[in-house]
Amino acid sequence: xxxRIIILIRFPRYETQVVDRRKFLLGAAPAIGLSALVSTGxxxxxxxQDPYVPSYFRPTEWEFVQAAVSRLIPSEGAGPGxxxxxxxxxxxxxxxxxxxxxxxxxxxxxFRPESPAALGYQLRxxxxxxxxxxxxxxxxxxxxxxxxxxxxLDATQQxxxxxxxxxxxxxxxxVPASALFAQLLENTREGYFSDPIYGGNRDMVxxxxxxxxxxxxxxxxxxxxxxxxxxxxxxxxxxxxA
Amino acid sequence: xxxxxxxxxxxxxxxGYGWTGAILAKTLTDAGLHVVALxxxxxxxxxxxxxxxxxxxxxxHGIRGELWQPLAAETVTVRHTVNDTAVPxxxxxxFVLGNGIGGAGVHWNGQLWRASPEDLRFRSHIEQRYGKxxxxxxxxxxxxxxxxxxxxPHFDHFEKVxxxxxxxxxxxxxVRSIGNPFEGPxxxxxxxxxxPAIYGAQLFEKASAQLGYRSFPVPAANSSVAFTNxxxxxxxxxxxxxxxxxxxxxxxxxxxxxxxxxxxxxDRPNLEVRTGAYVTRILKDSxxxxxxxxxxxxxxxxxxxxxxxxxxxxxxxxHNVRLLLLSGIGTPYDPSTGKGVVGKNYxxxxxxxxxxFFGEDVRINPFIGAGAAGLRAIDDFNxxxxxxxxxxxxxxxLIYAGGTGGRPxxxxxxxxxxxxxxxxxxAAVRKHYRHSxxxxxxxxxxxxxxxxxxxxxxxxxKYGMPLLRITFDWHDNEYRMAAYTAxxxxxxxxxxxxxxxxxxxxxxxxxxxxxxxxSTHTTGGAIMGTxxxxxxxNRYSQSWDLPNLFIYGASAFPQNVGYxxxxxxAALAYFSADKLKSSYLKSPGPLVSS
Numbered sequence: 001x002x003x004r005i006i007i008l009i010r011f012p013r014y015e016t017q018v019v020d021r022r023k024f025l026l027g028a029a030p031a032i033g034l035s036a037l038v039s040t041g042x043x044x045x046x047x048x049q050d051p052y053v054p055s056y057f058r059p060t061e062w063e064f065v066q067a068a069v070s071r072l073i074p075s076e077g078a079g080p081g082x083x084x085x086x087x088x089x090x091x092x093x094x095x096x097x098x099x100x101x102x103x104x105x106x107x108x109x110x111f112r113p114e115s116p117a118a119l120g121y122q123l124r125x126x127x128x129x130x131x132x133x134x135x136x137x138x139x140x141x142x143x144x145x146x147x148x149x150x151x152x153l154d155a156t157q158q159x160x161x162x163x164x165x166x167x168x169x170x171x172x173x174x175v176p177a178s179a180l181f182a183q184l185l186e187n188t189r190e191g192y193f194s195d196p197i198y199g200g201n202r203d204m205v206x207x208x209x210x211x212x213x214x215x216x217x218x219x220x221x222x223x224x225x226x227x228x229x230x231x232x233x234x235x236x237x238x239x240x241x242a
Numbered sequence: 243x244x245x246x247x248x249x250x251x252x253x254x255x256x257x258g259y260g261w262t263g264a265i266l267a268k269t270l271t272d273a274g275l276h277v278v279a280l281x282x283x284x285x286x287x288x289x290x291x292x293x294x295x296x297x298x299x300x301x302x303h304g305i306r307g308e309l310w311q312p313l314a315a316e317t318v319t320v321r322h323t324v325n326d327t328a329v330p331x332x333x334x335x336x337f338v339l340g341n342g343i344g345g346a347g348v349h350w351n352g353q354l355w356r357a358s359p360e361d362l363r364f365r366s367h368i369e370q371r372y373g374k375x376x377x378x379x380x381x382x383x384x385x386x387x388x389x390x391x392x393x394x395p396h397f398d399h400f401e402k403v404x405x406x407x408x409x410x411x412x413x414x415x416x417v418r419s420i421g422n423p424f425e426g427p428x429x430x431x432x433x434x435x436x437x438p439a440i441y442g443a444q445l446f447e448k449a450s451a452q453l454g455y456r457s458f459p460v461p462a463a464n465s466s467v468a469f470t471n472x473x474x475x476x477x478x479x480x481x482x483x484x485x486x487x488x489x490x491x492x493x494x495x496x497x498x499x500x501x502x503x504x505x506x507x508x509d510r511p512n513l514e515v516r517t518g519a520y521v522t523r524i525l526k527d528s529x530x531x532x533x534x535x536x537x538x539x540x541x542x543x544x545x546x547x548x549x550x551x552x553x554x555x556x557x558x559x560x561h562n563v564r565l566l567l568l569s570g571i572g573t574p575y576d577p578s579t580g581k582g583v584v585g586k587n588y589x590x591x592x593x594x595x596x597x598x599f600f601g602e603d604v605r606i607n608p609f610i611g612a613g614a615a616g617l618r619a620i621d622d623f624n625x626x627x628x629x630x631x632x633x634x635x636x637x638x639x640l641i642y643a644g645g646t647g648g649r650p651x652x653x654x655x656x657x658x659x660x661x662x663x664x665x666x667x668x669a670a671v672r673k674h675y676r677h678s679x680x681x682x683x684x685x686x687x688x689x690x691x692x693x694x695x696x697x698x699x700x701x702x703x704k705y706g707m708p709l710l711r712i713t714f715d716w717h718d719n720e721y722r723m724a725a726y727t728a729x730x731x732x733x734x735x736x737x738x739x740x741x742x743x744x745x746x747x748x749x750x751x752x753x754x755x756x757x758x759x760x761s762t763h764t765t766g767g768a769i770m771g772t773x774x775x776x777x778x779x780n781r782y783s784q785s786w787d788l789p790n791l792f793i794y795g796a797s798a799f800p801q802n803v804g805y806x807x808x809x810x811x812a813a814l815a816y817f818s819a820d821k822l823k824s825s826y827l828k829s830p831g832p833l834v835s836s
Binding site for chain 2: 071072073074076077078079081099102103104105106107108110112115116117118119120121122159162166185188189190193194195197198206207209210211212213214215216217218219220222223224226227228229230235237239
C-alpha cells in the first residue's frame with residue numbers, strides 16, 4: 001500500500017492547509033482546473049477523429065517537419081518515433097507561443113554571425129523565421145541536388161541530407177543549414193520529452209519508453225531505497241497516468 | 243518623453259531583492275529604518291508561482307527558463323580577449339540569471355558551502371607555502387580583507403536560516419570521522435541531518451572509501467526534516483522531487499528568500515517592496531562624495547527618482563558592476579595599465595563531468611534527486627587542501643557525485659559514441675537513461691589582469707543603455723587544475739565499476755563556450771580589499787567612493803572558490819549587517835579609513 005503523502009501548503013501569515021497529494025496525482029478536483037491555467041498554445045483536441053491541422057506551418061513546410069522529425073527519431077525499431085510522439089504538433093504549437101516569436105532571446109543588432117561558434121547564436125532570426133527561411137532553403141537545395149523536395153526523398157537520402165545539414169556541408173541561400181538543423185533537433189527532443197500539455201510526447205510514450213515518471217515529483221518512499229526498481233509509470237501535469 | 247518624478251525620500255533603498263537584499267531588508271527594518279526595496283522582476287512566492295503540479299514542467303522552467311531574466315530586454319556581451327569584438331549572449335547557455343523576488347536564490351541548487359579558511363587569504367597563503375614566485379605575474383589574486391574566524395558566526399547563522407542539512411566534519415576544532423575533514427572549524431552542527439545518499443552518490447561513497455578518500459554529504463539548503471528557522475519560519479522536508487535547480491521549490495524545503503526570510507518582513511510597515519522597478523543609475527551629490535538615491539523606470543516606463551540616505555546595491559554580480567559603471571561610481575578598470583578597480587578580476591568556475599554508464603542491473607533512477615540533498619562529495623583536491631609544489635598550478639576542485647534530477651531534455655546522459663539522432667539514439671536513451679550517474683568537478687578560477695568587465699560600446703538594453711561586456715577565457719592554470727582533478731575523479735569513477743565511462747573536460751585550445759551550461763557562479767568586478775587602489779569595497783562591503791553605498795554579492799570575490807558562492811556571499815552580507823547595526827547606523831561614515 002502506498003503511504004498517504006501529505007503536503008503542507010502554507011499561505012501568508014503562517015496559515016496552514018493540508019492537501020492530499022494523491023488528489024493531484026489522480027486528477028481530482030484541483031488538477032482539473034490546472035490545464036486551463038497553463039498556456040500551451042492551443043486547445044486540446046480529440047486526436048482519434050481529427051488529425052492535427054498546423055497553425056503556423058504551410059503545407060510544404062509541414063511535410064518537411066514531419067519528414068525530418070521521422071528521421072531524427074524514426075519509428076522503425078523498438079520504441080516510439082517522433083511521429084508517434086506527435087512531435088510535429090509540438091513544434092507547430094511552439095511557433096505560436098512567445099518562444100516561436102523569439103521573445104526569449106536578445107535579437108538586437110548588429111549581427112556578427114562570423115563570430116566564433118563558442119560565442120553562441122548570432123543570427124538575426126526567431127525560431128519561426130529559421131523554419132520559414134530554412135525550410136525554403138532546404139527544399140530549394142534538395143530540388144537542386146535531387147530534383148524533388150526533401151519530403152519526397154527516400155529515408156536514406158533524407159538521412160544523408162540531414163547529416164550534411166548538421167555538419168554544415170550544404171550551402172543554403174539564407175539560413176545556415178546547421179542552424180536549421182540545430183533548431184529542429186532541439187525542438188524535436190523537447191517535443192519528445194516534454195509534458196504532453198505542449199502537444200508532444202503523446203500519451204507520455206517517450207517517458208514510458210525511457211522510464212521517466214514525469215510529474216510525479218515525490219520520492220519520499222524511495223529515499224531509503226536507493227538502487228531499488230522504481231515500479232510506477234509516469235503521470236502528467238494534466239493528471240493523466242500511463 | 244516624460245520627465246522623471248521625485249518620490250518622497252526614505253532612509254534606505256535596496257536594489258535587487260534576492261538573498262542579500264532580503265538579509266539587508268531585515269537588518270535595516272529591524273533597526274527602524276524606512277526602507278524601499280526595488281526589484282526589476284515580478285513578485286513571486288511559493289504559492290501560487292511554484293505550486294505542484296505546474297512547477298513539474300521541464301520545458302517551461304528547465305529549458306525556456308520562465309524564472310530567469312528575459313534576455314530580450316537586457317543581456318551581456320562576451321569576448322575572449324581584449325582584442326576581440328564582443329557579441330551578445332543572445333540565448334541562455336553558460337549561466338542562467340535570476341529575476342523577480344528572490345532573484346537567483348529561487349532557481350539555485352541549494353548547495354550551501356563555506357569557503358575554506360585559506361580561500362580567504364589565498365595570495366598570502368600561497369606565497370607563504372610555495373614562495374612568491376609561485377603566483378604568475380598576470381594572476382591578480384588577493385586576500386579577502388576578512389578572515390574565516392570573523393565570518394564563522396555568519397556562515398553558521400545563514401545555515402540555520404536555510405535549514406541546511408549536513409554533518410559537521412570539524413566541530414569546534416575537532417576533526418571528526420564524518421563530515422568534511424577539510425572544512426574550517428564550525429561552532430555548531432548543521433541545523434538538520436543529511437538525507438541518505440541517492441544511489442549514484444552511494445556508489446561514489448563506496449568507491450572513494452576504497453581509494454582512501456573520505457566522502458561526506460554535500461551541505462544542502464534542502465531541509466531534510468520539518469524545521470523552524472531562527473526567524474520562526476517553517477520549512478518542510480525535501481522529497482527528492484527532481485525539480486530543484488532551475489525551479490522554485492513547492493515543498494518549502496529548498497531555502498530561498500521567500501522561503502526563509504521574506505515571510506517575517508511581509509507585514510513590516512517600514513518596508514515597501516516595488517517590483518518591475520528597473521534601476522538605471524545610482525545618484526550622487528554634486529561633490530560626488532555621497533549617494534543620494536537611485537533613478538529607476540517603473541513598469542509603465544515612467545522614470546522615478548527615489549532619494550535615500552543609504553543605498554544597498556544587492557543585484558546579481560554582473561548587474562552590480564554594470565550599475566556602478568553606468569552611474570560613474572569608482573574608476574573603471576583598464577587592463578592595459580592595470581589601474582582602476584570597477585570591473586576588475588572577473589572570474590568563473592571550471593567544470594568537468596565524468597559519467598558512469600552502468601548495465602541494466604544497476605538502477606540509478608536519476609529522476610530521484612535534488613539540487614544538493616542526497617549528493618556526496620570529496621574535498622581532498624579543492625583549494626589548497628593538497629600539496630601543489632610539484633603541480634605547477636594553484637587552486638583545485640570540489641568533486642561531487644549524484645545527479646540533481648533526471649529531467650530528460652536537459653539531463654539525458656549518453657556515451658559520446660552515441661549519434662545525436664536516429665534509430666541508435668532512440669535505442670540508447672532507453673538503454674542508458676535509468677543507468678547513468680554523473681560525477682562532477684567544480685573548480686576554482688583565479689583572476690587575471692586581462693579578464694574583466696566593462697560597458698559594451700555597441701549593444702544596448704531596451705532603454706538604450708550599454709550592456710555589460712565580459713572579457714573572459716581560460717588560462718593555463720585552470721586547464722592544469724582541471725586535468726589534475728579530473729584524473730582523480732576518473733579514478734574514483736573507475737572504482738565504481740561501470741560498464742564504461744566518459745569525461746567531459748576543457749583542455750588547452752577549448753575556449754570559453756557560452757553555449758554550454760557551466761554554472762552561474764560568476765564573480766568579481768566590485769571586489770573587496772584593503773584600500774581603494776585594490777578594491778571597490780572595504781571589508782564591510784562599503785564603497786570606498788561613496789560611504790553610504792554598500793555592495794553585496796559575488797561581485798565582491800577577488801577570485802573564485804571551488805564551492806557554490808551563496809554561503810560566502812551571504813556570510814559577507816551578515817558580517818556587514820552586524821557592522822551597520824553596531825556602528826554605521828549610529829554614526830554614518832567610512833568604516834575603514836582609506
